[in-house]
Amino acid sequence: MIHxxxxxxxxxxxxxIDTESDPESDTTPSTEKQWNLANKLVEELKSIGMSDVTIDxxxxxxATLPSNIDKEVPVIGxxxxxxxxxxxxxxxxxxxxxxxxxxxxxxxxxxxxxILSPSYFEDLLQYKGQTLITTDGTTLxxxxxxxxxxxxVSAMEYLLQHxxxxxxxxxxxxxxDEEIGRGAHKFDVAKFGADWAxxxxxxxxxxxxxxxxxxxxxxVSIQGKIVHPGYAKGxxxxxxxxxxxxxxxxxxxxxxxxxxxxxxxFHLTDINGEVDKTVLxxxxxxxxxxxxxxxxxxxxxxxxxxxxxxxxxxxxxxxTDQYSNMREKIEPVMHIVDIAEEAIKQAGITPIIKxxxxxxxxxxxxxxxxxxxxxFAGGHNFHGxxxxxxxxxxQKAIEVIVNIAKLQAEKF
Numbered sequence: 001m002i003h004x005x006x007x008x009x010x011x012x013x014x015x016x017i018d019t020e021s022d023p024e025s026d027t028t029p030s031t032e033k034q035w036n037l038a039n040k041l042v043e044e045l046k047s048i049g050m051s052d053v054t055i056d057x058x059x060x061x062x063a064t065l066p067s068n069i070d071k072e073v074p075v076i077g078x079x080x081x082x083x084x085x086x087x088x089x090x091x092x093x094x095x096x097x098x099x100x101x102x103x104x105x106x107x108x109x110x111x112x113x114x115i116l117s118p119s120y121f122e123d124l125l126q127y128k129g130q131t132l133i134t135t136d137g138t139t140l141x142x143x144x145x146x147x148x149x150x151x152x153v154s155a156m157e158y159l160l161q162h163x164x165x166x167x168x169x170x171x172x173x174x175x176x177d178e179e180i181g182r183g184a185h186k187f188d189v190a191k192f193g194a195d196w197a198x199x200x201x202x203x204x205x206x207x208x209x210x211x212x213x214x215x216x217x218x219x220v221s222i223q224g225k226i227v228h229p230g231y232a233k234g235x236x237x238x239x240x241x242x243x244x245x246x247x248x249x250x251x252x253x254x255x256x257x258x259x260x261x262x263x264x265x266f267h268l269t270d271i272n273g274e275v276d277k278t279v280l281x282x283x284x285x286x287x288x289x290x291x292x293x294x295x296x297x298x299x300x301x302x303x304x305x306x307x308x309x310x311x312x313x314x315x316x317x318x319x320t321d322q323y324s325n326m327r328e329k330i331e332p333v334m335h336i337v338d339i340a341e342e343a344i345k346q347a348g349i350t351p352i353i354k355x356x357x358x359x360x361x362x363x364x365x366x367x368x369x370x371x372x373x374x375x376f377a378g379g380h381n382f383h384g385x386x387x388x389x390x391x392x393x394x395q396k397a398i399e400v401i402v403n404i405a406k407l408q409a410e411k412f
Contacts, residue, residue: 001399002154004131004391011133011150011394012095013040014082015142020090021083021180028058028186029083029176035059037082041149041174048157050172058176058186065156065170073168073412077197078155078401079361079372080148081178085383088140095141098132108385109137116386123204123380124388131391141387143379148200149174151377151394155401167405168412171197175361181322184364196336196371198404199362204352205393207376208344210330210337211355212363213264213285214292215322218299220246220280222273223314239278242306242314243271246280249302262287262355264295287325287355323359329366330373337373339411343403344375347396352376375400 017037022030029035038059045053045063052064067073084090098106103125106116114137118124124132135141152172159165171194175183178201202209224239250266252258259265264286272279284299286292296319303315330337337353344351362372378393 001395002158004395007150007154007391007394007398008097008131008133010154011146011389014146014149015093015095018091018093019083019142020086021177022086023180028182030180030182031083034083034176038174038176041082041153044153045156048153049160050156056188060176060187061174062192063156063172065159065167065172067167067169068163069166069168069409071412073408074195075169075171075193076404076408077171077173077192077194077370078152079173079175079197079199079365080145080152080201080377081175081183081361082146082149083176083179083183084140084142084146085144085179087383088385089138090140090142093139093142094136096134096136098134101127101130101132103128106132106134108135112137114385116388121381121386127390127392132388133391134388135385137385140382140384141379141389143377143387143389144382145178145201145377147379147389147394147397148377151200151397151401155398155405158398158402159405165402165406166409168408170405178361181359183361184368187361187365187368189365189368189370192370194370196333197362197365198340199360199372199374200377200397200401201360201362202374202376203378203380203382205376205378205390205396206344206349206352208337208340208351208353208373209356209360210373211287211327212323212325212360213287213356213358214289214325215359216284216292216296217320217322218282218284218296219318220282220299220303221316221318222246222278222280223316224276224278226274226276236275237312237314238275239314240273240275242310243273243278243280245306246302246315249306250298260357264288264291266295284319285357289325323363324367326360326363326366326372330371333371336371339404339407340373340375340400343400343407346403347399349396349400
C-alpha cells in the first residue's frame with residue numbers, strides 16, 4: 001500500500017490551504033479561497049494519470065479512472081468535500097506529527113496550555129503506537145474532509161500504478177460547501193454518471209453509515225413592546241421573558257448533550273434578543289420520520305399555547321426542512337452497503353455500522369438519484385482545536401477503496 005510519508009505529505013499539502021466555507025455567502029463556492037485547493041486538485045489528478053479531469057463554474061472537481069476489464073460492470077463513485085467548517089478557524093493550520101504515540105497527554109500548544117488528553121478523549125488510546133497528525137491548538141485540522149480527499153486521490157494513484165488490480169470504471173468528485181449544507185446542491189449527478197457512490201467522510205476507523213438525521217431549522221420570532229421602564233406597568237411586553245418560557249417549555253433532556261444513538265433532539269443554536277424582539281434559532285433532528293414530524297409539531301403547539309396564555313399573537317414559528325434520512329433510499333439497494341462492509345472486513349477491520357448523528361452530502365445525493373453510503377476517513381474531534389487523524393487509519397481507508405474497486409469487478 002502507499003507509503004505513510006507519502007500520505008502525510010499529501011494530506012499536509014491540503015490542510016495548509018485555508019478552505020473555510022461561509023454560510024452567509026450566496027455564491028458557490030461560498031468563499032473564493034476554496035478555489036485554491038480545487039484548482040490544485042485538478043492539477044494533481046492530471047499528474048497522477050486520471051482521465052476526464054474537469055472543474056465546473058462552481059468548483060466541483062470530477063475525474064475518471066477508466067475500466068481495465070472487458071466486461072460491463074456498474075460505475076461506482078467516491079466523493080469528498082474540500083471546504084472546512086466555519087465553526088472554528090481553518091487559517092494558518094500548522095499540523096504536528098506525533099510518531100509512535102505513547103498513550104499520554106499531547107501538548108498541542110504550550111503557551112495556551114491546550115492539551116489533547118486521553119483522559120478526556122478516550123479514543124486516543126486505541127491508536128497507541130501509531131502516527132497521529134494533530135493541530136497546534138489554534139486551528140482545526142481539516143481532516144474533515146481533506147483526509148477523505150487524500151484517501152481517494154491516493155487510492156486512485158495506487159490503482160493506476162497497479163494495473164494488475166482489475167476494476168470497472170470509477171468516478172470521483174470533490175465538492176465545495178458541504179459544511180454549510182450545500183455540498184450536493186449543484187452536484188451534477190447525470191454528469192457524474194455513477195450507479196452509486198460512497199462519501200469518504202466518516203470518523204473513526206471502521207465506520208460505515210447509511211442512516212442520518214432528518215433535519216429542520218426552526219426560527220422562533222417573539223414580538224415584545226418597549227416603553228420607558230419607569231412607566232411600563234401594564235404596557236411593556238418583554239420578549240426576553242417570553243423567550244425564556246419557550247426555551248424552558250421544551251424537554252430539557254432532549255438536547256445534543258443528553259442524547260445518543262438514534263435519539264433525536266432540539267438544539268438552540270442562537271439567541272438574538274432585546275425587550276422589543278427576540279429571535280431563537282433551533283435545529284431539530286431525529287432519525288425516525290414520525291418522531292421528526294412530531295418534534296416540528298411540538299414547536300407549533302408550544303407557540304400556540306403561549307400565545308393563548310398571553311392573549312396576543314406574539315410568537316411566530318417558521319420551520320424549514322434541511323435534509324432527510326438516506327436510509328429510505330439505501331435500503332432498496334443494500335448490496336452497495338454489503339460491498340463496503342466486505343471491503344472493510346478484507347482490510348482486517350471490524351465494521352462499525354451505525355447511524356450518523358448529523359448530515360452528509362450522501363443524504364442529499366441519495367435523494368438526487370445517487371445512492372451514497374458513508375465510509376470512515378479516520379479523523380476525530382472534527383471542527384475544533386482537538387481534531388486529529390491517525391495516519392494508519394488513512395492507510396486503511398485507502399485499502400478499503402481499493403478493495404471496493406476489486407469487489408466491483410468480481411461481483412458483477
